[in-house]
Amino acid sequence: MENNAEQTLSITNSTVGFIGVGNMGEALLVGLLKAGAKPSQISFAVRRAERSAEIVSKYGIKPATLTEMASRCDVLLIIVKPQDLTTVTDLIAPVINPQSLVISFLAGKKTQTIAQLLGGNHSVIRVMPNTPTMLGVGMSGLSAGEHVSDGQIAYAKEFLDACGKVVQVDEELQDALAATSGSGPAYFFAFVEAMIAGAVELGLSEDIATTLTIQTILGAARMLDETGKSAATLRENVTSPKGMTYEGLKVFNEGHLGDLVAQAMKAARDRSRELA
Secondary structure: OOOOOOOOOOOOOOEEEEOOHHHHHHHHHHHHHHHOOOOHEEEEEEOOHHHHHHHHHHHOOOEOOOHHHHHHEEEEEEEHHHHHHHHHHOOOOOOOOOOOOEEEEEOOOOHHHHHHHHOOOOOEEEOOOOHHHOOOOEEEEEOOOOOOOHHHHHHHHHHHOOOEEEEEHHHHHHHHHHHHOOOOOHHHHHHHHHHHHHHHHHOHHHHHHHHHHHHHHHHHHHHHHHOOOOOHHHHHHHHOOHHHHHHHHHHHOOOOOHHHHHHHHHHHHHHHHHHH
């Protein structure tokens, strides 16, 4: 349902307040500037004075109090720890602009919960990013709350596209998304660790094993991204019947790799639900 008081949001014109600028917040700030926002449109609030000075120096944006940003910004980004949510909402709820869009990057916190903490019928979008966002190649999943309009969704997608890629999912699927792209980098890093260790066991130095593994993974990922071919097709193209790759994959199959991955993702999904 659309917010009847909606105003038109534009990356190049709308004012934005960052509540929290840690590593992920800074990555999102870089993405917003990359998307076309001007430093003069952006304000922020952080706890530590030295961090505030660092952000001012690097990006030329101005600090502000939470209440100042809540009362005047078109868009508020909440990028704090989930346990700090009520501390933030208690401060901003009395003064928040009723037409503003709130974008939450808090794991497990539902849009309805945040809207209620802000006073009821507020426009809230929930986003789950992942750590590659820090390099501009992130994967974000977006879910829109009850009072969010198509225009507000378009704004959020344009912003997040500058940080990597974004998909929209029903909020009930946010836990599954978190278990896929949110935790996914850690699964990948664990596999890389295992490959490096396996190469060292075969006699390669750790430096050479690391170079071989990382470049192989980078190349394989680019093939997936750029050729348009499925992972199954690309795997089959590398696998000659009864060849060396076939024998390696046979071990994965006998060890039920697919089942292990599915079980790991389900465990992560279930934990995400528990944390909500």
